[in-house]
Amino acid sequence: MWVATTKNARRSPLSSTVALKISMAVSGLIMVGYLLLHMYGNLKIFAGQEAFDEYAHHLRVFGEPMLPENGLLWIVRIVLLLSIVVHFHAAVRLWARNKRASGAQGGKRYHTNKNRKGIQRSYASFTLRWGGVIILLFVVYHLLHLTANIIAPGGRSDSPFERVVNGFEIWWVVAIYTVSMLAVGLHLWHGMWSAFATLGANHSRTRVGSRWTKLAWVVAGAITIGFLLPPWAVFLGLAG
């Protein structure tokens, strides 16, 4: 006789898949907010070296004397680091769980070779997880390059403006940044919509019909273009 029982013990709702998704959504949206501010700073490059370096310097003394030097920067860094840890933790737990739940093969678990790509899945949703890994690797490289000044293709400099210009005159640096920004764009294309839906905002029958999907598209597009403008402008000799 066929006997089936529940696979696992019941766990608190606070560690449920839905709660993990909520932690992922909140940490993700915090990082999107940071990206928008970061993008605003980047675009200062079009105002020239003085304005750009002044902006970079001002970030370090922001809020003085109420805050110590680099005070705001460290608050932002700690919030971001926490967000990354929470986001990554939820991603790994859910990834492993979803893999198990779908027989270790995800959307391709059927043997037929028809409709392999699903019916309304988007490329962005297919690539969300590996795109996240690419972004993580990029962030490490990016911090070593433009923040810590440790990797310095094109030459080191104490001027943030010169670091940017030196770096983006090299084609492969621009290529790395371009690929990474496209990965960010795709990640937000689906990730932001998913965050809104997870937080309960969606009132639409379908994913594509939701205005939150459209907002995600606009923000993802704006962030991708906004971040790609400075490197390409430097590379093509339009800025710097």
Next chain:
Amino acid sequence: MKITVRIWRQKNANAKGSLVPYEMDNISEHMSFLEMLDVLNERLTLEGEDPVSFDSDCREGICGMCGVVINGQPHGPETTTTCQLHMRTFKDGDVIDIEPWKADAFPVIKDLVVDRGAFDRIIQAGGYISAPTGSAPEANNLPVPKHDADHAFEAATCIGCGACVAACPNGSAMLFTAAKITHLGLLPQGQPERDSRVLGMVEQMDAEGFGGCTNIGECTAACPKGIPLDVISRLNRDLMGAIARS
């Protein structure tokens, strides 16, 4: 019509399965998909072979028993149940692949039959209202806004077939669970147990080994009853509220 069906044959839960091809001739385009399988099974029985096991009951599209993955799509290419799909949807000479639902929480029992007991246990964990039995109360005693009544009814049309899980790349049961949360959560009778319902059902859903939702929407595309995607956001809202209050 002349068609070839490639059907997933698996002796039992532990056996390894594979797609086995069967050529079929003289299939009427007016046959339902299950009638086509009936014809095949009559032939297999006469030939002394093991007929293909598949689930079906009402064959009217309302019970949720039948359901197989046809050419990679749960219930096939139309928005309906497998029993209401007709052979005219296919062309003469087609090769049709038929597989069972595949999800860790839906183990295959034999061939195309899977155990969907996990859904029953999710419902047992809170997908009901506690009400005294007896004669039906006056229908107009409890006014329900038209919009809520319509939306609750739409969610209540879920037949628990499992196509959402079969379609989901994560093997998630969120659409099924959220449909019941929405159905009862929009009606006055569902309010007293609204918090305990969502907490219990989500706990049970996770315990059964279903995956998490990534808001892709394959479930709504596969659902024979067209359960809308927004029910999932409603479940999330209810869960957040219930956690905050508990």
